[in-house]
Amino acid sequence: MTLKKKPKVYITRKLPDQVETRMRELFDAELNVDDRPRTAEELVQAVQQCDVLVPTVTDRIDQALIEAAGPQLKLIASFSNGIDHIDIDAAARKGITVTNTPNVLTEDTADMTMALILAVPRRLAEGAQVLTTKTGEWAGWSPTWMLGHRIWGKRIGIIGMGRIGTAVARRAKAFGLSIHYHNRKRVNPATEEALEATYWDSLDQMLARVDIVSVNCPSTPATFHLLSARRLALMQPTSYLVNTARGDVIDEQALIACLKAGKIAGAGLDVFENEPKVNPKLVKLAQEGKVTLLPHMSSATIEGRIDMGEKVIINIRTYFDGHRPPNRVLP
Numbered sequence: 001m002t003l004k005k006k007p008k009v010y011i012t013r014k015l016p017d018q019v020e021t022r023m024r025e026l027f028d029a030e031l032n033v034d035d036r037p038r039t040a041e042e043l044v045q046a047v048q049q050c051d052v053l054v055p056t057v058t059d060r061i062d063q064a065l066i067e068a069a070g071p072q073l074k075l076i077a078s079f080s081n082g083i084d085h086i087d088i089d090a091a092a093r094k095g096i097t098v099t100n101t102p103n104v105l106t107e108d109t110a111d112m113t114m115a116l117i118l119a120v121p122r123r124l125a126e127g128a129q130v131l132t133t134k135t136g137e138w139a140g141w142s143p144t145w146m147l148g149h150r151i152w153g154k155r156i157g158i159i160g161m162g163r164i165g166t167a168v169a170r171r172a173k174a175f176g177l178s179i180h181y182h183n184r185k186r187v188n189p190a191t192e193e194a195l196e197a198t199y200w201d202s203l204d205q206m207l208a209r210v211d212i213v214s215v216n217c218p219s220t221p222a223t224f225h226l227l228s229a230r231r232l233a234l235m236q237p238t239s240y241l242v243n244t245a246r247g248d249v250i251d252e253q254a255l256i257a258c259l260k261a262g263k264i265a266g267a268g269l270d271v272f273e274n275e276p277k278v279n280p281k282l283v284k285l286a287q288e289g290k291v292t293l294l295p296h297m298s299s300a301t302i303e304g305r306i307d308m309g310e311k312v313i314i315n316i317r318t319y320f321d322g323h324r325p326p327n328r329v330l331p
C-alpha cells in the first residue's frame, strides 16, 4: 500500500518527545501533546479521517469503533505489546492491518516482576513507608521487627512461558528460586535445561506446589479469570501471587476474599481488572501491608517507550512502502 501524500496518523496519547519529533517529520501526525485520554466520540471522528490509528492500552478499539472507521483507515499501529484492547477479528474483517511493539518491553517488565517478587515477601513497601514520614524517625533495629520471608530456595510457578515469562525465569533462577511453569505448550528442551525448569501440564497441580506464582500470560478469552476462586484456593496459605500481565487473568474479587481470609500470604499487582480504577478493598489491603500495588508501570522506562515508538514508526513506514510490517498481528 503506497500513498502519494504523507499518511495521516492519529496518535491517541502523548509519546516521548523524540518519538513525536520523528513522527512529525515522517507523517501528517496528529499528536496529543496534553496527554488527555481521547473520548469514544473523538476516536470515532479520528477513524473516519486518519489512515493510521496509533492507540495505546488505554484505548478501547472494539468492534463498534472499527465498524465506524472510514475506508481510508488502513492500519492500527498500536503503541503496546499487549493487544487485548483491540478487536483483531473485527479489524481483519474490515481489511485493516494491526501491528504491536513486541520484544522491547520484555526485559523491563521482567525486571519489575522480579522487583515485586522480592518486594512482597520482604515487605519492601511497608519498610520504605516507615521512613517516609515528616521526621523520618524510627525506633531502630530490632531482631524481631519487620520480618518477611526469604525467597531464595523457594519455588516459583510461572503462568505463561513466553518472552516475558522466560525473562522472569532467568532472573528468578539467579535469585536462587527453582523454576516451575505452566504454558499452553512446553518450551524447547534447551530452554528448559538452561533454566532447570519443571513443566506442569496441570495448572492446578502447579498452584498447589509453588511458593510464588507469577502471572505472565496475555489476556485472551482463554485466560480470562484463569486464576478463579477455585484455583486461588489451591494455593498454599504461605504463598504469594504477582501479576504484571493483565488484571483480568485473575478474578480480583476472589483474590480479595482469599487475601482477607489469609488463604494466601500476599500479592503484588501492577495491573487491575478495571484500570485505571482500583478496587478500594485492594487499597485497604495495601494499607494493611498485605499487598503491594503499582500503577501499571512494569514496562515504564524511558528507553522502552522510545523503542516502542521506533517500532510503531517502522511498522507504519513498512506498511506504506508496500511491505508486510514486521510486527503484524494476525487474528
Ligand code: DGY
Pocket (backbone or CB within 6 Å): 057, 079, 080, 081, 082, 083, 105, 296, 297, 298, 299, 300
Ligand atoms: C503493553 O504495552 O502491553 C504494556 O502493558 C504497557 O505497559
